[in-house]
Structures are given as structure tokens and as C-alpha cells.
Amino acid sequence: MKxxxxxxxxxxxxxxxxxxFWKDAWHRLWKNKLAIFGLAVIAIMSLLCFAEPLLCRYxxxxxxxxxxxxLGPAPPSRxxxxxxxxxxxxxxxxxxYGGRISLMVGLxxxxxxxxxxxxxxAIAGFAGDKLDMVMMRTVDILYALPFTIFVILLxxxxxxxxxxxxxxxxAIEWLTMxxxxxxxxxxxxxxxxxxAARALGLRxxxxxxxxxxxxxLGPIIVYATLTVPEVMLLEAFLSFLGLGVQPPQSSWGxxxxxxxxxxxxxPWLLIYPALLLALTLFCLNFLGDGLRDALDVRxxxx
Amino acid sequence: MLRFIARRVLETxxxxxxxxxxxxxxxxxxxxxxxxxxxxxxxxxxxxxxxxYGLDKPLFEQYLLQMKHLLQGDLGPSFKYxxxxxxxxxxxxxxxxxxxxxxxxxxxxxxxLLAGMVASLKQNSFWDHFPMSLAMLGLCVPTFxxxxxxxxxxxxxxxxxxxxxxxxxxxxxxxxxxxxxYYAAYIARLARGGFLxxxxxxxxxxxxxxxxxxxxxxxxxxxxxxxxxxxxxxxPAIAGLLTGSFVVETxxxxxxxxxxxxxxxFNRDYFMVMGSVLFYAVFVIVLNLAADIALVWLNPxxxxx
Amino acid sequence: MxxxxxxxxxxxxxxxxxxxxxxxxxxxxxxxxxxxxxVGESGSGKSVTCYSIMGLLPQPxxxxxxxxxxxxxxxxxxxxxxxxxxxxxxxxxxxxxDPMTSLNPFLRVEDQLTEPLLIHxxxxxxxxxxxxxxxLEEVGIPDAAHRIRMYPHxxxxxxxxxxxxxxxxxxxxxxxxxxxxxxxxDVTVQAQILELIKKMRGELGMAVLLISHDLGxxxxxxxxxxxxxxxxxxxxxATEELFYQTKHPYTRALQKSIPALQVKGQPLHTIAGxxxxxxxxxxxxxxxxxxxxxxxxxxxxxxxxxxxxxxHRSACLRVQQENLPL
Numbered sequence: 001m002k003x004x005x006x007x008x009x010x011x012x013x014x015x016x017x018x019x020x021f022w023k024d025a026w027h028r029l030w031k032n033k034l035a036i037f038g039l040a041v042i043a044i045m046s047l048l049c050f051a052e053p054l055l056c057r058y059x060x061x062x063x064x065x066x067x068x069x070x071l072g073p074a075p076p077s078r079x080x081x082x083x084x085x086x087x088x089x090x091x092x093x094x095x096x097y098g099g100r101i102s103l104m105v106g107l108x109x110x111x112x113x114x115x116x117x118x119x120x121x122a123i124a125g126f127a128g129d130k131l132d133m134v135m136m137r138t139v140d141i142l143y144a145l146p147f148t149i150f151v152i153l154l155x156x157x158x159x160x161x162x163x164x165x166x167x168x169x170x171a172i173e174w175l176t177m178x179x180x181x182x183x184x185x186x187x188x189x190x191x192x193x194x195x196a197a198r199a200l201g202l203r204x205x206x207x208x209x210x211x212x213x214x215x216x217l218g219p220i221i222v223y224a225t226l227t228v229p230e231v232m233l234l235e236a237f238l239s240f241l242g243l244g245v246q247p248p249q250s251s252w253g254x255x256x257x258x259x260x261x262x263x264x265x266x267p268w269l270l271i272y273p274a275l276l277l278a279l280t281l282f283c284l285n286f287l288g289d290g291l292r293d294a295l296d297v298r299x300x301x302x
Numbered sequence: 303m304l305r306f307i308a309r310r311v312l313e314t315x316x317x318x319x320x321x322x323x324x325x326x327x328x329x330x331x332x333x334x335x336x337x338x339x340x341x342x343x344x345x346x347x348x349x350x351x352x353x354x355y356g357l358d359k360p361l362f363e364q365y366l367l368q369m370k371h372l373l374q375g376d377l378g379p380s381f382k383y384x385x386x387x388x389x390x391x392x393x394x395x396x397x398x399x400x401x402x403x404x405x406x407x408x409x410x411x412x413x414x415l416l417a418g419m420v421a422s423l424k425q426n427s428f429w430d431h432f433p434m435s436l437a438m439l440g441l442c443v444p445t446f447x448x449x450x451x452x453x454x455x456x457x458x459x460x461x462x463x464x465x466x467x468x469x470x471x472x473x474x475x476x477x478x479x480x481x482x483x484y485y486a487a488y489i490a491r492l493a494r495g496g497f498l499x500x501x502x503x504x505x506x507x508x509x510x511x512x513x514x515x516x517x518x519x520x521x522x523x524x525x526x527x528x529x530x531x532x533x534x535x536x537x538p539a540i541a542g543l544l545t546g547s548f549v550v551e552t553x554x555x556x557x558x559x560x561x562x563x564x565x566x567x568f569n570r571d572y573f574m575v576m577g578s579v580l581f582y583a584v585f586v587i588v589l590n591l592a593a594d595i596a597l598v599w600l601n602p603x604x605x606x607x
Numbered sequence: 608m609x610x611x612x613x614x615x616x617x618x619x620x621x622x623x624x625x626x627x628x629x630x631x632x633x634x635x636x637x638x639x640x641x642x643x644x645x646v647g648e649s650g651s652g653k654s655v656t657c658y659s660i661m662g663l664l665p666q667p668x669x670x671x672x673x674x675x676x677x678x679x680x681x682x683x684x685x686x687x688x689x690x691x692x693x694x695x696x697x698x699x700x701x702x703x704x705d706p707m708t709s710l711n712p713f714l715r716v717e718d719q720l721t722e723p724l725l726i727h728x729x730x731x732x733x734x735x736x737x738x739x740x741x742x743l744e745e746v747g748i749p750d751a752a753h754r755i756r757m758y759p760h761x762x763x764x765x766x767x768x769x770x771x772x773x774x775x776x777x778x779x780x781x782x783x784x785x786x787x788x789x790x791x792x793d794v795t796v797q798a799q800i801l802e803l804i805k806k807m808r809g810e811l812g813m814a815v816l817l818i819s820h821d822l823g824x825x826x827x828x829x830x831x832x833x834x835x836x837x838x839x840x841x842x843x844x845a846t847e848e849l850f851y852q853t854k855h856p857y858t859r860a861l862q863k864s865i866p867a868l869q870v871k872g873q874p875l876h877t878i879a880g881x882x883x884x885x886x887x888x889x890x891x892x893x894x895x896x897x898x899x900x901x902x903x904x905x906x907x908x909x910x911x912x913x914x915x916x917x918x919h920r921s922a923c924l925r926v927q928q929e930n931l932p933l
Contacts, residue, residue, distance in 0.1 A: 157332030
């Protein structure tokens with residue numbers, strides 16, 4: 001009896017059902033309870049912060065700039081749930097408002113660094129050869145320099161407007177993104193599945209969008225998620241030096257600075273903003289780690 | 303190897319030139335000047351002060367003059383401290399910052415490597431999750447929060463250390479810890495990742511088949527590969543320690559270069575700013591070169607590029 | 608007494624997706640100086656068997672569920688880590704499939720070669736270096752004195768495998784386990800490596816356990832052969848007998864699939880179906896679903912390999928009971 005050569009679909013022979021890459025990734029992420037917790041916390045926090053005007057009006061009863069000089073700094077009470085600062089302003093309201101600014105800085109600056117990094121890295125990766133070499137050497141040199149010094153100078157000299165802040169901070173972080181994108185593009189360019197796609201006669205556009213880009217998105221998402229906390233830390237750092245967000249606007253960094261100055265007598269002024277910032281960073285980092293595991297990415301950062 | 307170093311040194315020159323130029327023009331083009339905040343002085347007095355420092359000449363001429371001075375190693379006078387030159391101030395303040403930086407780096411490496419290696423050996427156990435969670439915390443608590451917290455706990459409440467100052471050896475502890483904490487956390491995660499990566503490789507299995515003990519495998523076979531990500535990180539770490547020192551020096555009242563730099567920037571103390579920036583740049587570049595040399599020494603595959 | 612006796616070895620992997628029973632009751636012996644080949648397709652358990660013997664499996668997720676591996680009177684599976692380390696690398700050596708990843712890229716060849724000597728013998732560094740150099744020349748590396756200070760990535764694939772062999776044999780072990788030593792190499796280099804192992808075996812009088820998925824390789828090298836499938840021994844015999852007096856349908860099917868033996872123009876012979884999923888192994892003979900001689904009772908009982916001819920064992924129920932002609 002001769003055995004016949006038949007091709008059966010894999011499922012019929014008992015192999016697992018196929019799932020798309022993103023569904024798989026989401027599934028893996030969902031199993032990572034810590035990352036989901038982080039995601040939930042960030043989501044809730046963002047919601048609260050961006051609903052700040054409404055909350056202040058209808059729930060808390062005070063706005064972030066409403067002063068009460070007679071009261072001065074006061075510990076948490078029924079009237080002011082988290083206490084008040086030196087000018088009698090409600091801390092909770094200020095935290096929500098500051099959170100809005102901090103989160104916005106985080107997102108926008110990350111967006112800036114993402115844009116610059118992706119464009120730069122993609123060009124370097126696609127071009128290859130000399131252009132790539134020059135571009136990456138520049139990145140190497142810049143990577144070593146303390147960019148922060150220039151940002152400090154920029155902020156000192158050219159005034160403190162928020163947009164400049166976004167751009168300046170974004171300009172510090174784009175380097176690693178450029179490296180990651182370039183690395184991805186280079187390795188994907190030469191991978192066998194791209195050659196296979198070409199051998200099947202697929203057009204360039206199709207190859208690019210259905211094959212290369214999905215493989216690039218993973219590390220980019222992971223790195224972007226991990227950049228946001230770095231950026232927020234940077235913003236807080238600049239605010240601490242007096243260079244970041246300026247009054248009457250506020251951010252968690254400014255609040256921490258104000259709190260640190262009066263830490264011994266009015267500890268809650270330092271504790272609550274520091275706690276919120278640390279919690280946000282914590283959650284973003286766990287989310288980023290979880291995304292990295294889910295998307296099975298080996299970033300250059302950790 | 304020598305060619306590698308020579309190439310790097312050559313690359314540095316245009317970089318420094320660009321930095322100096324960028325700094326120069328950034329400062330001059332910014333609104334405000336060094337004497338704006340002086341007490342009400344008359345226009346003539348101000349004009350005379352500016353002429354004294356050559357600030358009335360056309361911009362480009364000032365630029366060339368500055369470059370000439372720099373090449374001679376003359377960093378100029380300080381506006382804020384008229385009796386001292388920038389060279390002198392840097393010579394006094396820099397060793398302080400250097401000491402702080404080295405101690406912080408030592409803390410970061412010691413704590414970070416230890417935690418990371420232990421975590422990689424006992425993967426997924428308590429000795430992995432606990433140090434790594436602490437590390438995560440270290441990454442999320444900014445230096446300027448860590449500082450006041452440590453001061454509050456150890457200096458004010460327990461009275462083990464002074465809250466500020468840089469006089470006794472004891473005074474080094476809290477600032478070094480504050481500055482080093484973030485990097486200890488980062489290094490711990492990098493070391494864990496690096497060692498885990500290595501420990502799963504085939505050649506570790508070969509070493510086991512040879513009958514090598516656990517200690518031997520860790521120290522001889524895994525160490526170089528495991529340290530790679532940490533050494534790669536040293537470059538940006540040094541840059542970061544530098545900028546972090548600004549904050550720490552402010553909090554702990556340490557007379558380091560960082561504090562002078564930030565104040566100078568605020569005061570538009572041109573020469574001080576230029577001097578500090580260039581000094582930092584050179585310092586960082588040299589240290590990065592050292593880190594890269596270490597990297598090449600660790601990874602033989604890089605030696606043949 | 609045989610040099611190595613493996614009795615009823617059972618190794619499983621406890622993964623989140625379930626338990627994979629990779630090795631289910633494998634037994635064999637190797638005499639001193641003998642060469643034994645273990646043949647099987649991917650997933651048959653041949654590598655896991657050897658890693659179990661050498662203690663190279665990480666014990667979660669792997670677990671040796673049962674059996675013994677008695678090497679010169681001592682059960683390797685019962686030894687502590689430290690005791691095992693005294694045997695491994697000295698009397699029992701192993702070379703691996705991919706020499707690029709199996710050599711440490713961060714250390715010079717000299718350091719890796721001298722290591723077994725420094726671990727197991729009381730010898731000075733200088734002496735160890737001398738022996739390493741001699742060994743390197745012995746395995747045929749040209750310009751050895753210069754090459755010994757190099758790093759693995761500076762060698763070609765074939766030369767790296769020679770280095771591995773030198774490293775394994777430098778302590779003159781009694782048994783060399785070779786896990787697919789030629790799979791990652793070009794065909795011409797494959798022959799050279801096998802010749803080298805044969806030569807060293809002759810000089811040292813050691814036994815060799817050669818693992819391969821390639822029947823041809825095993826045929827040219829080994830005195831005896833074991834055929835594994837889905838973690839069980841299907842057949843074991845002296846090499847010639849295995850080929851000319853095959854006593855198991857699986858072995859027969861493997862032989863038939865060798866393209867060189869087919870008549871030109873005829874369709875290639877394949878074995879229908881796929882190897883069983885080791886998560887949920889069906890009862891009975893694991894080859895039953897694909898066997899052309901299958902009968903109902905094949906899927907009911909698990910058969911152990913029993914002697915059907917002197918020195919020739921088979922696990923086929925029909926061979927054992929009816930002496931099925933193959």
C-alpha cells in the first residue's frame with residue numbers, strides 16, 4: 001500500500017488555530033496583571049486630570065488658582081481634602097490641574113521625539129551606506145553629550161513657554177528612538193520575508209505597509225510608552241530648577257518644588273505631588289514593560 | 303586601537319567647535335544681558351562695564367575673540383564674581399562635583415550590579431521580584447524628591463548625618479545615595495537583563511558540560527557578556543549624573559560646578575556659561591571614550607571593525 | 608559490565624500549556640569503546656535523552672521522572688551537582704550541534720581549551736597550554752600556535768567544530784556524546800569531522816554516542832543503532848542488521864524515504880501524517896497512526912522493545928507476535 005501525499009490544513013492535523021499578531025499580543029498583555037493595572041491607573045488618572053475644570057467646579061468647589069491667604073497652608077481637612085498650599089490654594093485642585101499639564105507635556109514631548117526619531121531613523125535605515133554612517137555617527141556623538149545642559153540654556157534664555165518646553169524635551173529623547181527605528185528598518189529590509197514577498201510579486205507599497213511597518217510598530221510603541229515617564233521626569237527636573245512650567249500655570253514638578261521648600265513644616269505639600277508623580281511613572285513603566293513582553297521586543301534601552 | 307582613539311579625538315574637535323558656537327550665539331541672541339539685573343546704574347556706567355568686557359563690539363568680532371581666547375585656554379572673567387576668572391572658579395568647583403559624581407557612580411554600580419546579578423540567578427523568585435520592584439521605585443522617584451526624603455529621614459529625624467554641607471566625609475553619604483539611586487535602579491535592570499540573556503545561551507551549557515562550577519560559570523563565562531549592557535549605558539549615565547548633580551548640589555548646598563553653572567545661566571554670566579559648557583563637554587567626551595574602549599575590550603567581536 | 612546503562616529513562620517538561628513527555632521509557636547500553644547511534648526525527652527525544660544523562664536540562668521546566676543512567680557503576684541521575692561536575696568534562700564529554708553558539712564568544716580559544724584541564728586535573732597553566740596546543744594540532748587546525756590565541760568567531764564552521772572536539776577530548780574521556788555534530792556543517796566538512804571523531808576514538812579507545820537525524824551519517828560511523836520515535840525506542844540493533852534485517856515499520860519507512868534509493872521518475876516516498884503531539888500522547892504504539900502495517904491492537908498497548916533476534920530489539924507488536932516480514 002503506497003502512502004499518498006496529501007496536503008491537509010494544519011488545523012485538521014491538530015495544530016493550534018492561527019491568530020493575528022496583534023490579537024496574540026493583546027492576549028499576552030491581558031495576562032500580565034501588573035501591566036493592565038498600570039494601564040487602568042493611567043487611564044483613570046488621565047480622565048480625572050483632563051476633567052479637571054468640571055471636577056473643580058462641581059465636586060471640589062475650588063479652582064486651582066483660587067487663593068485663600070487668610071487660611072494659608074493647612075493640612076488635609078473636610079473642606080480641602082488634600083490640604084492647601086502657602087497661598088491657601090486647594091492642593092487637590094492644583095494636583096489635578098498640574099497633572100493635566102504634566103501629562104500633556106509627557107505626551108506632546110514624546111510625540112515630538114517620536115516624530116523626529118522615526119523620520120531620522122527611517123531615512124538612515126532606508127538609505128544605508130554613507131548617509132546612514134554619517135547620520136548614526138552624529139547620533140552617537142550627540143548621545144554622549146548632556147543635552148540637558150542645552151535645554152537648560154534654551155529655557156533660561158528664551159523664556160518659558162510651554163511649546164518650547166515640548167520641543168526642547170522632545171529634542172533630548174529622539175536619539176534613542178532614531179536608533180531603534182533605524183535598527184528595525186535595516187534588519188527588516190534584509191529579512192527573508194521581505195525577499196519572499198518580493199518573490200511573490202508584491203508591490204513595494206504593500207510590502208512596506210503590510211510587512212515592514214507592523215514589525216516596526218512594536219518597538220516604537222514600547223519605546224514611546226517608556227519615553228513618557230522619562231519626559232515627565234525631565235519636566236519635573238526643569239521645574240525644580242525654576243525653568244519649566246511657570247506660574248500661574250503649574251505642573252507636578254512645580255508642586256514638588258514648592259513642597260520640597262517647605263517639607264519640614266508642611267510635609268503633605270511634598271508627599272502628595274511626589275506620590276502622584278511616582279505612581280504615574282510606576283504605572284507607565286509597568287505598562288511599557290508589559291507591552292515589551294507582549295510584543296516580544298528587544299529594545300535597546302533595557 | 304590607537305587608530306580608534308585618534309579617530310575619536312579628531313571627531314571631537316568639530317563637535318566642540320559647534321558646541322562653542324551654538325552656546326555663544328544662543329547666549330548673545332537671547333534677550334537680556336549680564337548687567338540688566340544690577341542695581342540701577344546709569345547708562346554711562348553700564349556702557350563702560352560692557353566696553354570693559356568687550357561687549358560693545360560687533361557680534362562676529364566678539365565671536366572670533368572668544369574663539370581665540372578659548373584656544374589659548376583662557377576662559378575669561380566671571381561677571382558675577384569680578385575678582386575671579388572662570389578658570390579659577392572651575393578649578394575650585396569641579397573637583398567637588400567630580401568627587402560627588404564618582405561616589406554616586408560607585409554606589410550605582412555596586413548596588414545595581416549586585417541586585418541585577420542576584421536577580422538573574424534566582425529568576426522569578428523572591429530575590430528577583432523584590433530587588434527589581436525596588437529598582438522600579440528608584441526609577442520613578444526623582445532625585446529632588448529622594449534628596450529631601452533622605453534628608454528628612456536620616457538627617458533630621460535620625461540625626462545620623464548633616465542636612466547640608468560638604469565638610470566631613472559623612473557629608474558625602476546622602477548626596478551620593480541621592481544621586482546614585484536612579485542609576486543603581488537602571489543598572490540593576492540592565493544587569494539582570496544582560497546576565498539573563500547570557501545565562502540562556504548555548505555556551506553556558508557547554509561550560510556546564512565541562513564540569514564548571516556555578517561560580518566559575520558566572521565569573522568567567524557570563525560576566526563579560528552580562529556587563530555589556532551596563533557598560534554601554536555608562537556613557538549616557540555619566541552625562542546624566544552630571545546634570546543630576548545640579549539638583550543634588552542645590553539641595554545639599556554643595557559648592558560644585560553644577561550650581562555655579564545654573565546660577566551663571568540665570569545671570570547671563572557669559573564667560574562662566576561658555577566655560578562650564580565646554581568643560582563639561584570635554585569631560586563627558588573623554589569619559590565616553592573610556593567607556594567605549596572598555597566596551598571594545600569586553601566584546602572581542604567589536605575589535606575587528 | 609557496559610560503560611553506560613540507561614534504564615527506563617523518563618523526562619518531561621512541565622510547561623504552562625501542559626506536560627510534554629519528551630522521553631518515555633528509553634533504555635540502552637554502551638560498551639567500552641563501542642559507538643552507538645541514536646536516530647530519530649525532530650521531537651523524537653534523542654537530544655533530550657542525552658541532556659538528561661549529562662544533567663544539562665534546567666530542572667524546572669524539565670523533570671526527570673524516572674530511570675537510571677549508570678555510568679561505570681554510578682547512577683548519574685542520582686548525583687549531586689558537585690559530584691556530577693567531577694564526572695562531566697572529565698570522563699564524560701559532550702559536543703554540540705552548533706559550534707558558533709556553543710563556544711564562548713568572549714573568551715579566547717586557548718582559555719576555553721585549557722579550562723577542562725584546569726578544572727579536573729592538578730596541572731599548571733603552562734602545562735595546560737602546552738597540552739591545549741598539542742590537542743589543537745591533533746584535530747587538524749593549521750597554524751595552531753597562532754590560532755590558539757584567537758576568538759571563536761575568527762574560525763570557520765568546520766574549524767570551530769574541531770575546536771569543540773579538542774575541548775571535549777582533552778581530558779581523554781571514556782565516553783563522548785556527540786549531539787548532531789555535523790548538522791550545522793557543509794556536506795564536505797561533515798565527512799571530515801566524522802573522520803576526525805573516528806580517528807580520535809581509535810587513539811583514545813573511547814565510546815561514542817552519536818545522535819543524528821541522518822541515517823547515512825549513523826550508518827557510516829556506528830557499530831550499533833537505536834531508533835527513537837516520540838520518546839520511545841522503536842528498534843535497536845547492530846548497524847548492518849538494522850538495515851538489512853529491519854524489524855520495525857518505522858525504520859523501514861525511514862529507509863524508504865531516502866531519495867537516493869528511489870527509482871528515477873517515481874514520486875518520492877513520504878511517511879503520511881505528522882509526529883504525535885507530545886502534550887496529549889495517544890495510547891498504544893506512537894507510530895500507529897502512520898504505520899502501513901497497523902492493526903487494532905497496536906493502538907491499545909504500549910510495547911517495550913524486546914529482543915526478537917539475538918542482540919536485535921524491536922517494539923513492534925506484530926513483529927514480536929507474528930514475526931511480520933518487512
